[in-house]
Amino acid sequence: MADLKTAAIQYAHDHQQQFLEELKEFVSIPSISTEPDNKDDVQRAAQWVAGCLKELGVEKVQVFPTARHPIVYGEYLKAGPSAPVALIYGHYDVQPAEPLDLWQSEPFQAQVRGENLYARGATDMKGQVLAVLDAIEAIIRTGSMPVNLKFIFEGEEEIGSPNLSHFIPKHKELLACDFAVNPDTGMIGRDQPTITYGLRGLAYYELRVYGPDHDLHSGQFGGGIHNPAQAICELIAGMHDDTFKVTLPGFYDKVRPISPEEHLALIQLPGVDEASVLKQTGAPAIYGEAAYAPIERISARPTLEVNGLLSGYTGSGSKTVLPAWAMAKISMRLVPDQDPDEVEGQLRAYLQAHAPKTIRWEVINMQGGPAAISDRNSLAVKAMVKAFDAVWGRQTIFRREGGSVPVVAHFQQHLKVETVNTGFSLPDDNMHGPNEKLHLPTWYKGIDTLINFFYFVADSR
Amino acid sequence: MADLKTAAIQYAHDHQQQFLEELKEFVSIPSISTEPDNKDDVQRAAQWVAGCLKELGVEKVQVFPTARHPIVYGEYLKAGPSAPVALIYGHYDVQPAEPLDLWQSEPFQAQVRGENLYARGATDMKGQVLAVLDAIEAIIRTGSMPVNLKFIFEGEEEIGSPNLSHFIPKHKELLACDFAVNPDTGMIGRDQPTITYGLRGLAYYELRVYGPDHDLHSGQFGGGIHNPAQAICELIAGMHDDTFKVTLPGFYDKVRPISPEEHLALIQLPGVDEASVLKQTGAPAIYGEAAYAPIERISARPTLEVNGLLSGYTGSGSKTVLPAWAMAKISMRLVPDQDPDEVEGQLRAYLQAHAPKTIRWEVINMQGGPAAISDRNSLAVKAMVKAFDAVWGRQTIFRREGGSVPVVAHFQQHLKVETVNTGFSLPDDNMHGPNEKLHLPTWYKGIDTLINFFYFVADSR
Numbered sequence: 001m002a003d004l005k006t007a008a009i010q011y012a013h014d015h016q017q018q019f020l021e022e023l024k025e026f027v028s029i030p031s032i033s034t035e036p037d038n039k040d041d042v043q044r045a046a047q048w049v050a051g052c053l054k055e056l057g058v059e060k061v062q063v064f065p066t067a068r069h070p071i072v073y074g075e076y077l078k079a080g081p082s083a084p085v086a087l088i089y090g091h092y093d094v095q096p097a098e099p100l101d102l103w104q105s106e107p108f109q110a111q112v113r114g115e116n117l118y119a120r121g122a123t124d125m126k127g128q129v130l131a132v133l134d135a136i137e138a139i140i141r142t143g144s145m146p147v148n149l150k151f152i153f154e155g156e157e158e159i160g161s162p163n164l165s166h167f168i169p170k171h172k173e174l175l176a177c178d179f180a181v182n183p184d185t186g187m188i189g190r191d192q193p194t195i196t197y198g199l200r201g202l203a204y205y206e207l208r209v210y211g212p213d214h215d216l217h218s219g220q221f222g223g224g225i226h227n228p229a230q231a232i233c234e235l236i237a238g239m240h241d242d243t244f245k246v247t248l249p250g251f252y253d254k255v256r257p258i259s260p261e262e263h264l265a266l267i268q269l270p271g272v273d274e275a276s277v278l279k280q281t282g283a284p285a286i287y288g289e290a291a292y293a294p295i296e297r298i299s300a301r302p303t304l305e306v307n308g309l310l311s312g313y314t315g316s317g318s319k320t321v322l323p324a325w326a327m328a329k330i331s332m333r334l335v336p337d338q339d340p341d342e343v344e345g346q347l348r349a350y351l352q353a354h355a356p357k358t359i360r361w362e363v364i365n366m367q368g369g370p371a372a373i374s375d376r377n378s379l380a381v382k383a384m385v386k387a388f389d390a391v392w393g394r395q396t397i398f399r400r401e402g403g404s405v406p407v408v409a410h411f412q413q414h415l416k417v418e419t420v421n422t423g424f425s426l427p428d429d430n431m432h433g434p435n436e437k438l439h440l441p442t443w444y445k446g447i448d449t450l451i452n453f454f455y456f457v458a459d460s461r
Numbered sequence: 462m463a464d465l466k467t468a469a470i471q472y473a474h475d476h477q478q479q480f481l482e483e484l485k486e487f488v489s490i491p492s493i494s495t496e497p498d499n500k501d502d503v504q505r506a507a508q509w510v511a512g513c514l515k516e517l518g519v520e521k522v523q524v525f526p527t528a529r530h531p532i533v534y535g536e537y538l539k540a541g542p543s544a545p546v547a548l549i550y551g552h553y554d555v556q557p558a559e560p561l562d563l564w565q566s567e568p569f570q571a572q573v574r575g576e577n578l579y580a581r582g583a584t585d586m587k588g589q590v591l592a593v594l595d596a597i598e599a600i601i602r603t604g605s606m607p608v609n610l611k612f613i614f615e616g617e618e619e620i621g622s623p624n625l626s627h628f629i630p631k632h633k634e635l636l637a638c639d640f641a642v643n644p645d646t647g648m649i650g651r652d653q654p655t656i657t658y659g660l661r662g663l664a665y666y667e668l669r670v671y672g673p674d675h676d677l678h679s680g681q682f683g684g685g686i687h688n689p690a691q692a693i694c695e696l697i698a699g700m701h702d703d704t705f706k707v708t709l710p711g712f713y714d715k716v717r718p719i720s721p722e723e724h725l726a727l728i729q730l731p732g733v734d735e736a737s738v739l740k741q742t743g744a745p746a747i748y749g750e751a752a753y754a755p756i757e758r759i760s761a762r763p764t765l766e767v768n769g770l771l772s773g774y775t776g777s778g779s780k781t782v783l784p785a786w787a788m789a790k791i792s793m794r795l796v797p798d799q800d801p802d803e804v805e806g807q808l809r810a811y812l813q814a815h816a817p818k819t820i821r822w823e824v825i826n827m828q829g830g831p832a833a834i835s836d837r838n839s840l841a842v843k844a845m846v847k848a849f850d851a852v853w854g855r856q857t858i859f860r861r862e863g864g865s866v867p868v869v870a871h872f873q874q875h876l877k878v879e880t881v882n883t884g885f886s887l888p889d890d891n892m893h894g895p896n897e898k899l900h901l902p903t904w905y906k907g908i909d910t911l912i913n914f915f916y917f918v919a920d921s922r
Contacts, residue, residue, distance in 0.1 A: 033778075034776070098774065098780075204779045217894070218794070219794055219865055223749050223762055224747060224755045229789075233694035234698040236691060236694035237697075283687070309693075312767065313768055319557055320619075320766075320792060333683055358744065366779040403781075
């Protein structure tokens with residue numbers, strides 16, 4: 001077995017250039033799931049992934065249509081009935097690339113600069129998806145896969161996995177497995193292997209505030225009509241109190257407290273102190289709940305963020321308009337045991353209590369998913385720790401992450417399995433921002449790690 | 462004289478179709494002064510106006526270049542030394558046409574629908590400029606102009622007349638006159654001749670709030686970094702208190718009180734009560750300082766408005782971004798004796814006191830001009846009242862207006878003359894908004910009124 005593993009790793013090293021070229025092709029597809037104009041591109045990315053699976057010899061490859069973007073399924077069950085079944089999860093959709101003018105190269109024309117590959121989706125998560133497929137290719141081409149595999153790749157992760165959440169409960173048998181692998185959560189720093197055991201949930205809304213029924217001259221009516229841009233600011237300002245807590249009624253009622261042990265473990269993680277957060281973000285000062293450490297604020301506490309604001313005239317120069325409406329994109333990061341549906345009720349209750357009669361408002365639910373906390377001692381997690389140790393020679397760090405991968409909670413709920421959340425993205429990869437990148441040396445080590453993982457997890461039975 | 466006037470009015474009636482065609486041509490030039498891309502169009506509009514003056518036989522027609530958009534001057538001094546000199550003011554620039562999708566016809570392709578001409582600039586104020594030139598044409602073609610005329614047309618009114626404010630003090634002799642006429646203030650309602658004796662000033666700023674040095678993933682850092690979109694909302698929300706007063710320190714210190722007599726006169730104006738304001742705006746409820754009537758709030762009290770808001774992701778769907786910056790366009794309408802420069806100091810003082818250390822901010826001064834109050838009993842005003850009476854058979858209404866025409870204060874200060882502020886725009890003309898229009902029957906009566914005015918003002922000496 002050790003010889004086979006060595007051969008697979010050698011194969012992976014010999015094929016790094018091929019893997020990179022394939023990744024460049026994958027990231028050239030602008031599979032932006034939130035943009036209606038890119039619907040065909042998302043479809044194309046699904047077919048591209050399905051093609052990769054078929055080339056590996058994966059069976060029953062199927063592109064399931066959904067109400068929006070398809071789900072790609074496949075299985076490779078050649079390890080025999082005594083070998084475990086791993087469900088590999090990934091998403092082939094990406095975030096929008098805007099603001100385009102801040103990219104140093106075209107977001108959908110990958111460019112290698114130094115040790116990095118720059119492209120939208122390079123790290124989140126087309127690079128991670130291919131890392132798994134490349135590891136599998138290396139094992140299959142040099143031996144045989146010692147674990148049974150199922151694959152589920154969605155095209156809606158960046159919009160909250162609305163259809164996957166329906167697909168999973170309807171396909172419990174098809175997806176039945178012993179554990180899941182989700183390489184979408186990344187590393188805490190270079191050379192710091194990381195497994196994420198906690199993920200925040202998400203509730204995302206568009207708030208629209210309407211005032212006059214048409215844009216007015218601000219001189220003609222200003223002072224006698226409530227300006228919707230001002231009104232939306234007043235409503236948003238009231239959503240946090242002086243201690244930086246969210247004021248939606250009942251928002252913290254179901255928040256699971258952080259235990260003293262977990263607090264200690266979290267604050268001892270490297271690179272998560274105030275200075276590190278400021279260095280990574282470039283922000284002038286730290287912000288948030290004083291009773292919690294920065295790492296807790298950004299990973300283990302719930303938040304409310306304004307993701308977008310739009311009203312009136314935003315071009316160059318000045319226009320003296322009293323706008324007819326204002327819009328804000330507002331999202332909450334949730335922790336166990338908050339429920340996205342309940343949070344929507346809390347937002348509406350806040351608006352009902354605080355919105356003045358001088359305006360009208362509307363809330364549109366854009367996406368939502370619950371938070372998840374995973375078992376840190378499962379066999380699969382232990383195999384991943386061993387794999388990291390073998391490649392990096394470093395102890396794996398366990399952390400909670402502030403981002404959301406709704407599928408983890410769905411796997412827990414419907415398939416009754418734990419997920420190994422890991423991956424090879426770095427904190428400075430500019431995920432979701434301009435100049436998203438993938439650190440290639442880390443990525444290649446990631447492929448080696450996954451080869452190790454599949455062999456270790458087979459051994460662990 | 463009466464026969465001459467009758468002939469001039471007959472000429473005007475006979476040439477209504479020609480006047481309309483000329484206006485259609487004028488409004489087809491997208492002379493948007495705030496848009497750098499339209500600089501050539503603004504220049505073209507200046508040449509178009511200069512051409513009109515030359516065709517009328519106006520002398521010394523000159524297009525003065527300025528730091529941005531030109532000033533058109535001309536004079537027609539043929540009425541003899543005993544006749545008064547009137548300085549005709551107008552602007553040939555227009556507001557941006559956005560939001561374009563709300564226009565029922567192209568903003569720069571005039572369309573007559575029913576009794577109205579729809580186009581950007583139709584009422585504000587290309588139609589008003591041509592009303593004066595058409596009245597003069599009618600008088601000249603049927604007799605001789607009984608008043609000496611000077612003309613000053615600028616291309617920067619919609620951006621606060623930054624260069625006219627330098628031009629006037631430098632050209633006091635050139636512009637020397639007995640009174641000025643500004644047809645940019647409009648009527649309070651159909652068949653309600655109106656002279657505006659008070660105009661609010663304007664101070665317009667762009668506020669920029671900066672947080673992290675690049676867009677962040679809101680899940681990755683949300684809760685530990687102050688979101689600039691949230692921060693700008695908090696700053697804007699604090700700019701009004703619970704009684705809807707502006708909180709900038711010292712903002713009301715120099716505000717001239719409204720006298721009991723003026724209060725009574727203002728609230729007795731037709732069509733300015735709460736119900737009328739709500740009908741004109743479509744707003745769900747009235748807003749503002751409880752101690753003041755709606756007409757006072759929108760015309761005689763200072764205000765602070767948000768004219769634009771922009772931050773983060775504003776496209777369709779959702780993007781979980783923690784934006785690097787947020788922008789607001791904020792303007793104050795000023796009343797005597799507030800000073801725009803002092804108001805900028807007050808805004809900066811507010812921000813210095815209230816902006817947290819978690820963000821950086823910047824204020825950019827976009828434009829500013831003081832408020833003005835004019836003599837209601839000048840000879841020119843009396844002649845205009847007589848002219849309105851002759852054409853409309855209705856008593857002229859005196860009002861204060863919420864909008865700003867900085868030139869009126871400059872004429873007072875530098876030329877020591879009063880301005881007759883009037884015009885033939887209507888409150889529902891959608892000035893500055895989509896579907897701006899000019900009510901043609903009112904416009905034609907406006908031309909007749911101006912013919913009467915020139916004859917009456919000559920008689921009044």
